Amino acid sequence: MIKEVLADGKKRMEGALTALENDFAKLRTGRAATSLVDSIPVDYYGTPTPINQVASVSIPDSRTIAIQPWDKGAFSLIEKALLQSDLGLNPVNDGKLLRIxxxxxxxxxxxELVKIAKKYTEESKIALRNVRRDLNDSMKKLEKDKDISEDEQRKAQEDVQKMTDDYVKKCDAACVDKEKEILEI
Structure with missing residues (x-):
């Protein structure tokens, strides 16, 4: 039972780390990256659809993103979505391609971007602490129901704390890496 609870906790903590990495991918640095525009929703025939599902997104050089819609009618919709996004990007439409x-x-x-990255990291740490609390509550319940002994419960809580500490270190390392990337000129 303890192993099942720990495995579930590990999966949830991994999810928090993945969410942090996804948030970091959307942060704009000085370099072009497809992840900047991939998830921007385009109102495509009345349905909010991510750009990467209505167009090819590529990086011809380190400072340019090229978007080639599969449907000619989507040019203006994609352009409008990019202008409305909070990234502050201005697409240039040449009839065949949108260049950013x-x-x-x-x-x-x-x-400002470093502060945002730190905020994302703190949110992930809060999620990790919430998972830790849930796991500790589960262990206490198992002990209360006499499914495990008090010693097993203490050992399991120590394991949960070690796992939490490991994931907090991973979050901090990811934040430091992102900070270097943002501050790199």
């Missing part, structure tokens, strides 16, 4: 030039970040914007 990624301008270099200002020092103030870099510092």
């Amino acid at each position: 030039n990624i301008p270099p970040l200002t020092e103030d914007r870099r510092k």
